[in-house]
Structure formats: C-alpha cells, structure tokens
Amino acid sequence: MEIETIEMGEKKARFVIRDTSPAMANALRRALVNKVPKMAIDTVEFHLGSMRDEEGKEYESKTPLFDEIIAHRLGLLPVPTDLSLYTYKDKCVCGGEGCPNCTIIYSLVKSGPCTVLSSDMVPLGDPNLAICDPDIPILELGDGQSVMIYAHAVLGTAENHAKWQAASGVGYKYMPVITVKSSKRAQEIADSCPRGVFTVSASGDLGVEKPLDCMLCDSCVEVDGGESVEVVGDETSFVFSFETDGSLSAETMILKACEVISEGAKAFSESVDAL
Ligand SMILES: [Zn+2]
Numbered sequence: 001m002e003i004e005t006i007e008m009g010e011k012k013a014r015f016v017i018r019d020t021s022p023a024m025a026n027a028l029r030r031a032l033v034n035k036v037p038k039m040a041i042d043t044v045e046f047h048l049g050s051m052r053d054e055e056g057k058e059y060e061s062k063t064p065l066f067d068e069i070i071a072h073r074l075g076l077l078p079v080p081t082d083l084s085l086y087t088y089k090d091k092c093v094c095g096g097e098g099c100p101n102c103t104i105i106y107s108l109v110k111s112g113p114c115t116v117l118s119s120d121m122v123p124l125g126d127p128n129l130a131i132c133d134p135d136i137p138i139l140e141l142g143d144g145q146s147v148m149i150y151a152h153a154v155l156g157t158a159e160n161h162a163k164w165q166a167a168s169g170v171g172y173k174y175m176p177v178i179t180v181k182s183s184k185r186a187q188e189i190a191d192s193c194p195r196g197v198f199t200v201s202a203s204g205d206l207g208v209e210k211p212l213d214c215m216l217c218d219s220c221v222e223v224d225g226g227e228s229v230e231v232v233g234d235e236t237s238f239v240f241s242f243e244t245d246g247s248l249s250a251e252t253m254i255l256k257a258c259e260v261i262s263e264g265a266k267a268f269s270e271s272v273d274a275l
Contacts, residue, residue: 059146112141132246174233
C-alpha cells in the first residue's frame with residue numbers, strides 16, 4: 001500500500017492510498033472512527049449550595065439546564081491528547097484510582113450573568129491541557145446563578161462512546177480514472193460537471209484539470225452516452241479524507257490507525273497459529 005498526501009493540515013487530511021483493496025480502505029476508515037483513543041470528560045462532579053464572590057455577592061449553585069445535559073456537553077469537548085503520555089484508567093499503575101498518567105482534571109467555577117465557554121474549563125496542572133477550541137458555548141447563566149464543577153477526562157475509544165471519537169467526516173471514494181476520447185462536445189461536457197473537473201482549451205480541446213474532485217456522478221458521460229468521455233473508479237486506489245476535533249492531529253490519527261490495524265492483524269494471526 002502506498003500513501004500520497006494531497007493535504008495534511010493540523011485538523012484535516014486528504015490523501016490517496018494506492019495498491020490496496022476496498023476492504024483495507026474500509027478497515028482504515030473504521031480504525032479512524034472508533035479505534036483511535038483520545039481523552040474525553042467522563043465524570044463530572046457538581047458542587048451544590050451557595051457561593052460568594054470576592055465582593056461578597058451570593059450566588060446560588062443552579063443552572064437553567066439539567067446536570068445531565070451539562071455533563072453530556074462537557075463530554076463532547078475536545079480534550080488535547082498526547083497518546084505517548086496517557087494510558088487507559090483501568091490499565092494504569094494507579095489501579096483505576098485516577099492519577100496524572102490516566103486522568104486530566106478540569107475545574108469550572110463561573111457566576112452569571114454570562115455564557116460559560118469551553119475556555120472557562122481550567123485544567124489542574126499543565127495549562128497546555130486547556131480545551132482545544134476555547135469558544136464552545138456550554139451553558140447560559142442568569143443573574144445570581146453559578147456553577148462549580150470538577151470534570152475528569154480519561155482515555156477511551158469510540159467503540160464505547162462517541163465522545164471518544166476524534167475523527168469526523170471520514171470517507172473515501174474510488175480513485176476516478178477519466179479518459180477523454182473526443183472533444184466534439186467539449187464545452188457541453190465541461191459545463192455538465194458539477195465539480196468543474198474539465199477545462200476547454202482555446203483550441204476547443206477537452207482537458208481534465210482536477211481529476212481528484214470527480215465524484216463519479218457520470219453527468220459528463222450522460223451528455224453523449226460516453227462517446228467523448230469515459231469515467232471509471234479504480235478499485236485499487238482510494239481518495240481518502242477526514243477531519244479531527246482537534247484533540248489529536250490528523251497525522252497522529254493516521255499513524256495510530258495504521259498501528260491499530262497492524263496490531264489487530266498480528267493478534268488475529270497469533271490466534272490462528274494457536275489453533
Ligand atoms: Zn492512573
């Protein structure tokens with residue numbers, strides 16, 4: 001299998017994989033979606049009662065939302081994850097008690113009126129562990145209302161809950177192979193393509209400018225029943241794309257997904273040998 005990068009951003013990747021099979025492309029998709037671990041908030045403690053600010057004003061620890069809804073929203077915040085630092089809580093040396101190797105603790109203390117944002121989640125210890133996107137709204141507090149929360153983030157995978165899913169929009173398509181046989185109806189064919197794949201030169205020749213943008217819709221083929229253009233999907237090459245929520249970089253996700261597939265294949269092979 002060969003990988004050719006088209007775009008590799010911090011949170012977005014687009015690449016071509018060649019000399020492989022649809023099964024392998026799907027294995028990579030599945031690994032990216034639910035096998036790559038990330039940190040996510042799993043436990044939330046709400047502190048009840050009244051609070052006083054520095055000026056002596058009293059606030060009631062209550063919010064317009066149910067605690068469960070707030071906890072769910074906190075679970076979906078992108079927590080920065082260094083996979084070399086963290087381990088699963090149940091496999092940690094602390095025996096599942098919670099320690100810096102397996103848990104990140106955030107505190108949230110806020111009084112209204114205000115909008116509580118993800119930037120209000122303060123990590124205990126390293127400030128680099130602040131939530132990746134600071135502008136995610138969590139809840140609205142009215143005058144006299146306040147929240148005091150301690151939230152614990154742990155490592156997990158989306159096999160257990162979607163909050164541990166770092167990749168979104170994971171998809172692939174067969175590599176389009178476009179052959180131009182005639183330029184007789186060049187302009188008509190170029191205009192028929194919704195993705196602007198074709199160009200028409202000054203001399204009227206039909207050219208393929210952006211083959212990777214082709215979505216195999218066959219609009220160009222339908223113009224003259226395939227007399228001018230032939231479009232097929234190469235079943236051994238795939239154009240792959242996905243985005244991350246920011247907790248892991250796109251590159252780290254690809255490397256980890258490949259590692260997971262490789263480990264799975266090795267474990268399977270060992271099981272077969274044992275039989
Ligand atoms: Zn631990």
